[in-house]
Amino acid sequence: MPRLLKEIVWLIRKDLLLEWRQRYALNGLLLYVSATIMVVYMSVLQLKPATWMAMLWIILLFVSVNAIAKSFLQESAARQLYYYTLVQAEAVILSKILYNTVLLLVISLLAVLAYSIVLGNPVQHKGLFFWAIVLGAVSFSNTFTLVASIAAKAGSNQSMLMPILSFPIIIPIIALLLSISTASITGKDSNFNNNLQVLLTINIILPALSYILFPYLWRE
Amino acid sequence: MVKLMQQSWWKLLAIFLLCYTVVGGLLFAVPRLNILNETIRNLYYHVPMWFGMIILFTVSLVYSILYLYRGKLSDDLMAVETANVGLLLGVLGLLTGMIWANYTWGSPWNGDPKQNMSAIALLIYFAYSILRASIPDPTKRARISAVYNIFAFFSMIPLLFVVPRLTDSLHPSNGGNNGFVVYDLDNQMRLVFYPAVMGFTLLGLWISSLRIRLRLIFDPNYNHSSL
Structure with missing residues (x-):
């Protein structure tokens, strides 16, 4: 097995073990999701299909930012x-x-x-x-992981930096995800394939960039 | 780089081109089109602002890559000052666009994809400024913000150019609306439009070069030998 692959497997196992030993982080995220869903439910009670989808993605966005910010x-x-x-x-x-993709997917x-x-x-x-939803978890993980490492390096106010740095980047991706997932309610429209292609391209570019740029971040 | 910054020929060219743009843009004949009428002259001011912004952000990206490649603080200075002036041009482009939209489309904000994407581009570069402000150490700040600049630029650029073309837009030459062809092919307008793009870009580079030279004098982290 090549060295890189071996190290990746080793690091993922380490992360899973850490997550399992300090379960409060995972439980905290699940509680965060439940509480947010209850907030949405108590404030609207009923939603039109288009708004239902938009609300779902907003909830997933906030949960993902919080889940990845700690990585x-x-x-x-x-x-x-x-x-x-x-x-x-x-x-x-x-x-x-x-690891973040798996975490976000669950x-x-x-x-x-x-x-x-x-x-x-x-x-x-x-x-x-x-x-x-799977594509959403992959996109969020690809975008937020490098931004989380940038925010973590920035020093004192990481919790404020994480959303500021990541939301502008994720807005267009959310728009694409929203139009793709809305097709599951209304049926595919003429833009569906184009949107899917753009989203897949982004999901190739961003991990490649993370791979190239991260060594510069890590070096102190 | 300092040599080019200190030379005056390109600054004189910028002044000449902008004077020409103001005079020519207001006086030359333009095609008569419904709804647009005389507001079509805003094409000479609104669109070149965006071109200037994109060009300056690209210069900023190049210097961020150069910084990571060879680690000279002067490259970081170039990256941040061109990004700042790009932001200025972007805000001006947004404002001139909103005034134009108010007269031709009926309201300043229409949810037009190009308008939304430009607003997102501005958010990204404001975030870049905030990130820089939050890191006190100059070399660490340069390195981390260069990484963010590169990552954000590449995540934004495909969307800035691809998504608006895929969806319906009020802007010309998008989604079945081919209005731009009607007046872009008017050669009289090209005679002012391209000099205007050059003029505003040069003006932007001039402003950033002044800011860079000012910081080279007053900021103790840099010295002339680093350029």
């Missing part, structure tokens, strides 16, 4: 320096992207389940909707 903060700078001596920088960012699916129970589910094409 470079939960371990001390000293321990990150230790990893720096053990593994390549590229392995760190790729393992974080993959949380997104649970969120959709809870959201559908409370607010109903107008989706017609279940398969398309499922793949839109």
Whole structure:
């Protein structure tokens, strides 16, 4: 097995183990989702299909930002320096992207389940909707992971920087995801394939950029 | 780089081109089109602002890449000052566009995809400024903000140019609306439009070069030998 791949597997296992040992972070995220869904439910009670979808993506956006913001903060700078001596920088960012994708996927699916129970589910094409959620988790992870490492390096006010830095970048991606997932209610329109292509292209460009740029960030 | 900044020929060219743009833009004949009428002259001021912004952001990107490549603080200075002036041109482009939209489309903000994407581009570069302000150490600030600049630019550019063309837009030459062809092919307008683009871009570079030279004098982190 090539060295990079071996290191990625090792780092992902380390992250999973850490997550399992300090479950409060995962439980906190699940509570965050439930509370947000209840806020939406209590303020609107009923939603039109288009608004239903928009609200869902806004909830997923906030949950994802919070989930990923911690990915470079939960371990001390000293321990990150230790990893720096053990593994390549590229392995760190790729393992974080993959790990965050899995984490977001689990949380997104649970969120959709809870959201559908409370607010109903107008989706017609279940398969398309499922793949839109998967694509959403992948896109969020690809975009937010590098931004989280930038925010973590920036020093004192990471919690404020994370949304400021990531929201402008994610707006167009959210717009694409929204139009793709709305097709699961209204059926595909003429723009569907184009939107999907653009989104897939972005999901190739952003991880590639993260791979190239992260070594510059990590070096202190 | 300092040599080019201190030379005056391109600044004189900028002044000449902008004078020509103001005079020619207001006096030369323009095609008569419904709804647009005389507001079509805003094409000489509104669109070149956007061209200037994109060009300056691209210069900023190039210097961010150069900074990561060779680590000279002067490259960082170029990157940040061109981004700042790009922001200025972007805000002006947005304002002139909103005034124009108010007269031709009926309201200043119409949810037009190009308008939305430009607003997003401005948000990204404002975020870049905030990020820089939050890091006190100059070399760390240069490195981290260069990474963000590159990442944000590439995540934005495909969307800035691809998405608006895929969806319906009030802007010409988008989504079945081919209005731009009608007046872009008017050669009289090209005679003013392209000099205007050059003039505003040069003016932007001039403003940023002044700001850079000012910071080279007053900011203790830089010295002349670093250029």
